[in-house]
Amino acid sequence: MVRSGIESIYMKKTGPLCFAMLKSYLFKRYPFSAARHSFPEIRRTLKHMMQEVRFDIIHIQSNMVHNFPDIDRWLEAVVVDYMDAISLSLERRYRWTNQLMEKAAVRGELGRARKYESYLKECATNGIVPSETDRSHLAPVTIEKLDVVPNYVDDSLFSTDIHNPKKEAIVFTGPLHEPEYVDAAIRLVKNIFPALKLSFPELECWIAGSNPSAEVRKLALLEGITLIEEQENVRKHVLKAAACVYPLRFGYGQKISVLEAAALGCPIVLSHIANEGIEFTSGKEVLLADTDEQFIFKTRQMLSNRIRRQFMAHQAQSFVCTFFSEKQVIDQLVSVYDKAAKQREYYEKNKHEEKSGIWNL
Incomplete structure (x- = not known):
């Protein structure tokens, strides 16, 4: 909520939520991503807050x-x-999996x-999505006005020196409980x-991220693999x-x-799916690959050429700083807020004028 600046004005812990989640999922048939965010108490809390404060957004x-x-x-x-x-x-x-139960x-x-x-x-007429891909997918079925406001990267990450010595290792990061990351x-x-290990015998593979699934934990038992x-x-x-x-x-x-x-200055090899919504250019900021063979070939290229690694790392860092820095994204978000507030003001003004016209008659 925005009220003349950013301020946390109400925080409260909720009780057990299992019943609310099950009710939302089993009886109201909300998707799990929404059902697990069912908080009966929050409705009463917000109603109380709105009686005391008029928020802009x-x-x-x-x-x-x-x-x-x-x-x-x-x-x-x-x-x-x-x-x-x-x-x-x-x-x-759904298209990718071959498991019938899944x-x-x-x-x-x-x-x-x-x-x-x-x-x-x-429920609403104004929404934001993180990328043009999301907007093109959602636009036909959901909220009328969708603006793109991307995720932002903490500015402190851009201070990294990309020329620092690197270890002979590749790393994969992300939430390791999510199916696509697993x-x-x-x-x-x-x-x-x-296949990379055959070309680079000292190469290590680091799998890094939170809440690793059981399948990911098993990978750490293999030679050359480290879980962080x-x-x-x-x-x-x-x-x-x-x-x-x-x-x-x-x-x-x-x-x-x-x-x-x-942002941290690490050279990147990624799939088109991983690049979606970011839109790096292959050969300039990153190397793009999709098949296993392409990943092996492109990663070999990256590991074999230190100067190219540093150049692409610098290009990618500059790209992210330009389009995904905190200031850039906050400016876009404030613009959306301003537009939504003006639309609401215009709506309320017309509504008031219509009522005035009825009374004059």
Whole structure:
């Protein structure tokens, strides 16, 4: 919420939420991404706050909207924040998987996600998405006005010296419990790394990220593989690695882990899926690959040429600083807020004039 600057004005812990989540998922048939953000208490809390304060803007995440059935009647301007186009990821995962049970589960969740996106259209007229890809996917089915406001990278990451010595290692980073990252980590370790090891006998492979799944933990038992979980250690290993490799096969949205790797000055080899919403140019800021053979070839190229690595790392760092720095993104967000507030003001003014006209008659 925005009220003459940024200020945290109310924080409260909620009680057990299992019942609310199950009710939202089983009976209201919301997608799991929304159902797990069901907080009955937040509706009463917000109603109390709005009685005391008139806000300029209410910025709400899309997976929280179902907590507020009266959102379309609020006096304040509302901006719904789509962190990502969830249905797009589910569509890709459905096409990618060959497991019948997984296919059935994903199909059911996809139906719920599409229904929820249509429901959001009835709740608000202003929304933001992180990329043009998300907007083109969501525009036909959801909120009328979608503006692109990308994820931003902490400015402190750009101070890295890309000329620092690198260790002979490749690194993969991300939330290691998410299906697309689990698949990519397994693919890197089993399909790509062994071939690279033949060319670079001392090469190490680091898998770095939070909440690793059981499948990812098993990878750390293999020779040459190291699992890193602590966030500070993740960044330290990205700084040391000769290259970041992102062989994602499905998924959606801007990958903040890719943006951070670029900001930290690590050379990058990634798939078109991992590049989606960022739009690096292959051969300039990064090397793009999709098949296992392409990843092996492109990563060999990157590891074999230190000067090229440094050049591309510098180009990628500059690109991210230009389009994804904190100031750049905040300016875009404030512009969206300003537009939404003016639209709401115009609507209220017309509504008042219509009522005045009726009374004059």
